[in-house]
């Protein structure tokens with residue numbers, strides 16, 4: 001089996017040799033899915049995984065825009081349309097200086113499995129630009145978004161490809177993007193999700209990724225007859241996912257002690273309660289400030305520059321910042337301090353070595369493609385509401401979100417339970433996500 005996986009990876013490496021993040025995401029899937037394919041006659045000999053790692057389409061384009069000083073700037077925009085076998089391409093847009101083909105292909109590849117897990121009819125895609133929103137004025141953000149959509153609008157549509165937000169793309173950016181799409185196409189449609197409530201958005205969409213991650217952690221703990229209540233939780237990040245993961249954790253009676261951004265992390269042993277969280281939300285969403293402002297407002301807390309929060313003792317760790325933010329050293333610290341559950345709110349925040357350590361210690365570990373799927377699942381619910389030209393209540397959407405997270409959890413148990421009873425959620429998510437897409441691809445022939 002090792003040889004089969006290695007032969008496959010050699011072929012993928014040869015074709016994508018300069019894309020380390022993409023190769024990392026593919027390797028993780030190959031290790032769990034290739035043995036499964038070998039055990040199932042219907043998937044054998046069809047090169048399905050080889051077809052899945054090749055994007056159906058990868059678009060790269062120039063994004064020229066004018067800054068506040070009147071200078072002409074140029075960024076590179078992308079949209080990776082990975083797989084549309086089970087529905088229109090669906091996935092976020094990331095604006096961050098680190099964005100390149102490798103990062104977007106890894107995200108688009110993960111999105112295919114994640115979207116399949118939600119049970120909703122969505123294919124997988126991802127896009128963005130190497131644009132740094134940090135320090136930019138609202139006017140600059142608007143001009144950039146308009147220029148970006150000037151090209152992207154040719155490639156997307158409510159039945160073709162439906163982007164949403166990701167790092168650096170929130171409701172402000174979705175607004176500017178939607179405005180330009182509507183103007184150019186002269187069409188008011190559900191072409192983007194994460195829209196404002198008065199123009200086609202869904203309630204709970206902003207909260208959904210963070211809430212869903214905590215719902216998933218609750219489902220995992222329930223398998224050990226345990227709950228979130230009273231647990232000490234360490235969260236990284238302070239953006240959309242981290243904020244609402246903290247909110248839901250607080251609502252369920254846990255104590256959140258850390259948050260972070262690219263400058264470092266804050267530790268508040270008293271807990272980041274709802275008032276303190278409101279401060280962080282204002283700081284990050286309106287003032288667009290740095291996380292160290294927290295210790296000026298709450299002097300009992302400490303700020304740790306250029307560090308991640310994984311050396312702080314906690315029961316549950318929710319990495320909600322970015323890819324590869326939790327490495328093997330961090331994993332050893334978490335295990336040493338008695339952490340029992342790691343549930344990813346970000347995409348691929350845990351390195352392969354760190355995952356191996358969690359599996360070896362047999363603690364609860366959930367990969368983002370399962371545990372953070374609540375965001376895109378609620379995007380799927382936004383698409384449904386747009387098609388119906390209707391909107392559901394908070395209660396209705398939240399119930400559907402909880403049900404979807406429960407179903408994803410059950411699918412992981414079905415496909416991921418090892419002989420000794422330990423649930424390998426990575427294996428479970430990869431195989432469950434694979435099956436639906438693979439079946440659709442087989443049914444549709446070699447296209």
Ligand code: GLU
Nearest residue numbers: 091092164165166376379
């Ligand atoms: N960017 C989010 C994710 O990683 C959401 C994508 C969407 O809603 O389309 O799943």
